[in-house]
Amino acid sequence: MSSIPPTVPELAPPLAAGGLPAPAFSPLYQQIKGLLLQSLESGEWKPGESIPSEMDLAARFRVSQGTVRKAIDELASENLLVRRQGKGTFVATHAEQHVQYRFLKLMPDRGDADTEGPAERRIIDCRSSRASAEVARALGLRSGESVIQARRVLAFRGVPTILEDLWLPGVTFKGLTAQQMSDYPGPTYAMLELEFGVRMVRADEKIRAVLPDAEQSTLLQVTPATPLLSVVRTSYTYNDVPMELRRGLYRTDTHHYRNELS
Amino acid sequence: MSSIPPTVPELAPPLAAGGLPAPAFSPLYQQIKGLLLQSLESGEWKPGESIPSEMDLAARFRVSQGTVRKAIDELASENLLVRRQGKGTFVATHAEQHVQYRFLKLMPDRGDADTEGPAERRIIDCRSSRASAEVARALGLRSGESVIQARRVLAFRGVPTILEDLWLPGVTFKGLTAQQMSDYPGPTYAMLELEFGVRMVRADEKIRAVLPDAEQSTLLQVTPATPLLSVVRTSYTYNDVPMELRRGLYRTDTHHYRNELS
DNA sequence: TAGTGGTCTAGACCACATA
DNA sequence: ATGTGGTCTAGACCACTAC
Structure with missing residues (x-):
């Protein structure tokens, strides 16, 4: 039989362009x-x-x-x-019209996220700080390195529903102010894309049921006996580099955390 | 120019085989x-x-x-x-070796699910019952239709950690006994595949923080002031047909619910 | 009309698993 | 050695979008 020439074209030096293609022998x-x-x-x-x-x-x-x-x-x-x-x-961007708040899985019990309208934000605090051991571990820093620390309350229809603490690497987000967080009319992640060029592409969450301390219960306007959802999120940018640690306390009497399994 | 004949082969009556291919004009x-x-x-x-x-x-x-x-x-x-x-x-099957407990997202805080070994199960109750309005809605039944209702406690290393209530459509799972639930050495979903031919392929969960009632706190051996994770899951078989309603109460002092966002 | 991604086909070779 | 899924290519046509 006549042997058919292989179809593989003369594939010039495979990918001569700069940059090492990971494990060298991947597809x-x-x-x-x-x-x-x-x-x-x-x-x-x-x-x-x-x-x-x-x-x-x-x-x-x-x-x-x-x-x-x-x-x-x-x-x-x-x-x-x-x-x-x-x-x-x-x-992709966190500023999309129809996928706003991609990472927020808290849904109102009645109606849906769209009819509820955007969250009202109140920035409690936003300052430069030093990373604790725990924060440093999550962000891949050394203890004591500079971090931006923020606290805020999100309300829906005037009801305070989420209390969030954020920690961001100081070297990357130097200059971030409460003003910026408060002014931007959309997801904070969209603001971070725009102002600092950092995009969060993935996140891990650890969820627990907890009771608030005195300060937390005051900020959320609930009694200290009200069980809340504690959602500790680590967000990553490209290449699995951690870029944010966030702890949310969610009221779940009017809302619930929705998850899909497959 | 000579017109090239289309590459589309003589595709016999497209899919003469029985069964209506959904919207008729899909790919x-x-x-x-x-x-x-x-x-x-x-x-x-x-x-x-x-x-x-x-x-x-x-x-x-x-x-x-x-x-x-x-x-x-x-x-x-x-x-x-x-x-x-x-x-x-x-x-795919829920009886896989390395993906056991596909739908269970509760992880130990230290160590991992593998080192923890399988859960010990204690069946509290398993009986035929009538669907309440809420159960009927979730399972696509009418109020009062037959359902199998079960309650059990899962323990890890001897510590009661999960209290679960299950509701299953009676017509499909007729004859299910506590003995069966207790005997099968693996995920309940694998048992349901084997014994009833029903496979759960997808599920929705609504998660809240709650306080247990007296009976729940006794069964989990915690005080009534211990906040717990309430996980209400609806499981679906093929074509989005609901086949199970399950409510879990999770202790989150030694474990946490892990979720990945992207 | 032109350009984009979406679908479909066809054939070759590669990598892995089993006998 | 054979059969499986995995990769890669090439070219045609379709559907949607914008000009």
Whole structure:
């Protein structure tokens, strides 16, 4: 039989472009995904902007459109990119109209988040501070390193419902003020994208039932005997770098934390 | 110019096989996905078994392997199927070795779920009953219809940690006994697969912080002032048919509910 | 009309598992 | 050695969006 020549094209030095493709022997589309991640991380494409078309990227990386597509598919499934048919592929942002408060899973018992309108925010405190051992561990810092610490109350329809404490690495978020947190009319994560170029792409939460201390119960206007949900969240930017520690106390008499399992 | 004939093959009456492919004009791979779902639902392939190879399925449905692959990809991403390279594609089951207790998100604060060993179960109650309005709504029944109601305590290392109340549609789970629940050495969901052929593929949870009543605090051996996590779960089998309502009370002094956001 | 992502096909080769 | 799923390519057509 006549042997058919392999279909593999002369694939020039595979990915001569700078940047080490992770484990060196991963599938091509994984390497492409890594390169796309680098471009996202470096800010080549900013939140809300569109990235080049699949064809353009295929030409740039010297691979087929299908390979680029598979890389983009994974990034889209991880919520880093958003595809819009006929328009292009866009860098995900916390400032989206219809996915606002992506990380907030507290829902009103009656009605839905949309009809409830945006939360009213009251900033209690926002100051530069030193990382405790616990905060340092969560943020990948050393104890005593600079952090921005903030406390605020979120209210829905005038009812204080969430008390939040935030800790952010001081070196990255230097200059963040209560004014900024209070002024921006949207998710804080969207403000951090805009003002500091840091995007939270993933988070872990540890949830417990607790009783508030005196100060907490006062701020939430509940009795100290009211059980509350404690939600400790660590948020990560690209490459699993922790960028925020947040502790929320949620009232769950009018709201509930909604989760989907599969 | 010479016009090139279209690449579309003579695709026989598209999917003459019985069963209405949802909205009639969905993508081919979605229709294939629907047919695969029917086979899963009808029990043609049972939990833990392998399904036919992609090539076989492609021949059966008269489509290309790539189209079958995309259908399987989606079912795998929804945890209905599990791919194993070199071996085949398998029907997911709650009896898996390494994904036991898929729906249980309560983790020990120190160590991990593996080192903790399996939970000890104590069945408090298991009897036939009538659906209250609330239970009926959750299970898609009418008030007063037959339900199996059960209550049990799960302990880790001898410490009672979870108090669960379960409600199951009586017509589907007729004959379920405390003995069965107690004897089966694994997740209850695996037992329900084996004994009743019902597989839970998805669930919703509503989480709150609550205080236990007298009976609950006794069963969990905590004071009535101990805040607990209330986790109300509705579990669904194929086609979003609700098949279980479960309310868990979790102690969160030694454990926490872990969630990942993206 | 042109450009984008979405679907579908076809065929080749690779990596892994089993016999 | 054989069969499975995994990767990669290539090209065609479809559906949506904007101009």
